[in-house]
Structure formats: C-alpha cells, structure tokens
Amino acid sequence: MRRSTSTKALAVLTAGLFAAGTVPASAGTSGSDVSAQPLAAYTGTPVTVADNLAGPLTFDVTETGVLYVGQATIGVLTRFTPGAAPVNLFSDPDLNTTGGDGLTGVSEKGGAVTWAETRRDAQGTAFSTDLKRRSVGGAIAQIADTFAYEQTHNPDSVKTYGILGLSATCLATLPDGLAPYTGIVDSHPYGTTIGSTGSTYVADQRANALLRIDSSGHISTVAVLPSASFIITAAYAASLGLNSCVIGHKRVLEPGPTDVAIGPDGKLYVTTVPFIFPNSGPALGAVYRVSPKTGATTRVASGLNGATSLAITPTGTIFVTELYRNRVTKISNGIVTPYLSLTEPAAVEWANGHLYVATNISTYGKIVRLP
Template sequence: MRSASARRLFAPSSLAALVLAGLLVGCTRERAAQTPPRLVASGLNGPQGVYVAGDGSVWVTDDGLGGAITFTAVGPGGPAQGNYGDSARVVRVTPDGTQSVVTSTPSVFVPGIGPTGGGKIAVIGSSVYIGSGVWNAAFSVGRPDKVAAVLRVGESGAQEVANIFAFEAATNPDGVAPEQGGLDTHPYGLTAGPDGQLYVADAGANAVFRVDPASGAVSLVASLAGLTGTGAQSVPTGVTFGNDGSLYVSLLSGGPFPSGAARVVKVSGGAASDFATGMTMLTDVERGPDGHLYAVSFGRFDASAGGNPFVANAGSVIRLKANGDKETVLSGLNYPTSIAFNPDGDAFVAENGVGAPGSGRVMRYTGLTRYTPQ
C-alpha cells in the first residue's frame, strides 16, 4: 500500500475432540506446510488487493505507474511535482491461468511516496468493487474522477460509486488540521458487510466508512485515530467481518512504524477495542474458511538501513485465535500486502507490493489454514 502522508505505509474460522482426528489433522498440516507455493499472477506494479471469486478466478489490483497529468504537492521538503493517469489495473486470472486486464483505473504518483492506485477488492452479488487512490486537499488541482473513491469495475470499465474524499473534506474525522495535511484520504481496505453495504478502511482519514453501493452515500462508522502510539496516524489497512458478526480492522501504525505497534481492533457501536496487539506493519486482515482471522505483516522498518528502509523478506501471515492469541503460519515474504482464501483454505497472497515495475506477483499457498505455527 502506498499513500500520501506518514499516516500510511510510505512517507515511499473447532477441531473435533477425538485423538485420531487430531492426529490426522496434524499430518495434513505438515504436508500442507511443505507444499511449494505456486505462482498465480505476475508482472504487477505494486499489487495491493486480491480476491478469489466463486468460479475460482483470482482478481488483483495494482498501483500502476502514475501518468502524464501533473500537479504540485507540498511536503516536508517543499513543493514537488506529482502526476496521475490511468495506469493502475484490475487483473483477472482464470482457473486455467490466463491473465488479463479487466480495466485500468487512476494511479496517482505522489512525490516522495510513489504511485498509488487500486486498493482492496469486495464483491456484492455480481458487482466487483475496489478502493481507488490517494488525494489530499493541498494538491494544486481538484480531485480527478475515480480518485480517492470506491469504484465498481467490470468489462465495460470502472464507474465511481462513492466520493470518499468529499466526505473526508467535509468531516475530517481524525481531526488532523488541514494545514498539516489533514484533509487526506486513501480508501484502501474494503469489504462487503452482511447488511449489503461496503465498509472502507481509509488509511488517510484514519477511519472506517460505510458506503451504500446503491446510492453512493458515505457515513462514518468509527474514527480510529491515535490507537497505535504513533500520533493520530493509526492507518487502517484491512477490514473484515468475523464469525461473530463483528467488524475487525488492521492498523499499520504511523511512521516510523515501530515494531509491535500494529494491531487488529474490533469495532462496535462506533468505538474500537484491541483484539490482537504486538504486531508490526499490518497491511490486511481477512477471515479464513476455518473461521480464524489472518493478518498480513508487510515486514519491518529500519531507518538506519540506508536506501530502502523497508526490510526485505520480513513479511508474514499471522493466524489470530478467538482470544486474540497469535500464530505465525508463514514468514519470509517479500513485502506482502493482502491475502484471500478459497473454500479449501488455500491462501492467495499479493507480494512485492513495492519494487521494480512488473515485479509484483500473487502466490498460492495450498492449505494455509492447516499450517502449523512456526
């Protein structure tokens, strides 16, 4: 995930009580953990969202590479030129491995940060929705169409469903002053609720919003500012509903992304409470078919490293038990950003969320819900 301020990533479901059944499950876990991952999609430019459809196809969004239309952004180093254009993509991979671009969407290149395009993916009925891009009121031009918005995408292109930036500009739920870049939005995390509404984890606004996909109306579910010990910037990244029907949100934490600051919170009645803590740089949380929640850790941040301070091959997938206990089930991932599951418990992980153009990919980890803790 990329973003337009320090509040985001860059400033760049019981087992039977039978002994025999337990032994069989244990053997299955061992075999699953030893199965090599399989490449599903490649050639992506900063993959951010991944979704497995009922027909077995895999959908993925990427950040794109910006574009030819320029604007001026003002950051800590003073004015600098950004740009945007329709270079972000929604890609579909059929069960036979055929990879094709469904549509292109806006990619906003923010100086000092990089390009930001498509976010997470949600489906209601036959409609596919994505979060799209970053925008800040301090940019020198008005918000382009389909940026800082929720989009409906399909073979005929992408249509704007909800203007999240307009709601942020009118309400500023995290209370960060406009002159400090507070009118800023990045509708990154996205899920479909049991009520037929869309729920948005906004990494820029530090809030969860509800979107009516029929009318486009936006409402505030909860402000999540100030929950990670990194100032107002908690940076919501993933959002999902648990088996208990509650809403769960992953928090990246604000820069400099201290180890242990990231967490998953439970949102109820407009307030958030800790569910699982002590993690680092969370970029997603999703419910697996086993009923457990799975969090994605992007890795670690090392300001002393020089060059790229985001440590390579330090990402992981963490199983969260019903009481919030944590089990790392997959490690050594390179900049993972999101996870999705098929009904068999296979996990599809978007990796290389930063890196050279075309280096992004989606990998399939067979039976990950059966992996034993590392």
C-alpha cells in the first residue's frame, strides 16, 4: 500500500495550521519532551512589525529589518520596509487553490529573494513545484523544479513507512494510510536557505529530503531525513479504533522536513514535522544537524510538536517554533527549554540581534520582533 492520497491525509502540515490548531491529547510523550517545564526565559513584550497577513508560513528578514513575507493562503510575496508602505513583489491567485500551502520557502540574500510555488491536483498530489527568484532589479526567473527531480529520483523510495510487522489478517483491518508503503513521488519545498557559495538548500517536506540547488539550477540530494517512529500502545490503538492486533508494533512515520538554516559551524540544521494521520500520537518532531558535504545526520533535539521553523544565532543558539504547543523553544548547549508563548507560531528568523516570529497564521497573521 501507499500513503493515503486523500486531501485530508495529505494535508499533514497545513491541516494542523489551518484546521486543527491544537496539540493532540497524547502528544509530548517521547524524546526530549519539554512540555512539563514552565514557560520562562523571555519576559519582554514583542513588537508587531507586520500584520494583517494571510498565512505567513515562511519569511525572511535582512540585517536592516526589511521583511520578505510569503502569504501562503493568497499566493502573495510582500516586502515590508521599515517606515514605508508594504509592496507586493509577486502575486498568483491560483496558488490559493492548493490547500493553503502554495507559496512557501521564502529566503533572501543580497537583495534577491527566493520562494517556492506548489500546485496540486484535486487529490492533493503535487504536479508542479517551482523554485523562483526575484533579482534586485525585479526580474523573476525559475531556478529549479523539485517535483521534476522527485519524479526522476524519489530519494526516500528505499524507506518504508506505516505500521510494520503485521500479519496479513491484521493488515486487512487497517484503514487507508496505515499499512506499510514506500516513499511516494511527491514534493513540497517548504523551507529554503541560501549558502555562501550561492547554493540553495531546500527542506522538501513531502520528498522527506534535504536538497541542494547549485547556481546553475542542478538539484542533488544532501540527505534523506531519518524516519520517526513509536510503539503502538493499547490506548493509542483504542483512540483510533484500531484492532488490538497492532498493539506492540512499530509505526514508522515520514519525517516531513520543514525548514533549513545554516549554523555558525557551517552545518545545516533541519526541523521536522513527521507525517502522522490521523493527527494523534506522541510528539516526534526534531532538529537535525546535517553535513552539507557528506549528508551525515545527527539528531540535536527531539520531542518537539509542530517544529515548523528554526533560526540560529551567531553563537549557535537555536530557536524553534512549536506550532502545536503555541510556543517558541530554545536549544542551547544541548539543553531544550520553552522560551516564549505565542499563538500559532509558524516561522522564526534571527537578524540584526533580534528574533522575529510569524504568529496567528490561521487568522490575521502577524510578525513580531523581540526587542
């Protein structure tokens, strides 16, 4: 079998963003869980620097405080310059028909801004995923097509997901999407960052891979992210109405990489929101460190819930948005702690000594700066 291709099943990330918006009751039960710790650390008042946004799932900010915001639910890329009126740099209303995830992967370097456009069919499967770039002069050009690469290479095709080790009789009792399947052909370039040599790194949420696009547009796989997994308990089986024959078996999940950033050590850091349908089970989101040269991957933190984005300071401190816990979490010297409580934090960036966070993304989205 394969991953369910129903629209509901495929809306792994955006279903949580725009529909559920809550933490599963059984979340926070594995890994470096920090849900029991009190919110602490940041005690100031965030300052709103952009508001009335439609689904600001990804954005970037320059050292001078200029914001480039992808308004995913209306397919608009907007520039916010301090002291000036907002300017829409790109708009495509057709992207609003893709389930709220049409314009993502926003990043800026040297005045040029990069973003991703994902278009899907009626079943929710991608048929076009273009990476585009707007030059300083305003010219817009396609730089790569990650779906075309996925069709040819499908980096996670060797991975098996689903509930493993079941008998044929037990398998026959499973609803669609839970039986074992191998990595399917799908793409959603959710997060991007630009390296010092001009390469664009892409966290492809549905390809389950970290990709590199060089300056000539050639795509290669840096790494396939590790699967997430947990052992099914009686309580979990009962919560989904599953036959007791699944108890004690492992459920393996697609990792769902959502963002990528470059650390001061030159390594790539990636957040994951594992594909889990229905939206229940333990908190299995993580942060991984990946070598851009070898693809060697090491887990930095786990037990995160809805880790949609990360930002790294010059000293190596990592901030992660935990969407389903309504907070920003701090990772410093291997210690994971809650940092700031916010409503629906979906994206985070660090620039000019400040942390910027996109919040309230299912209603009137805004970006706040921590002074």
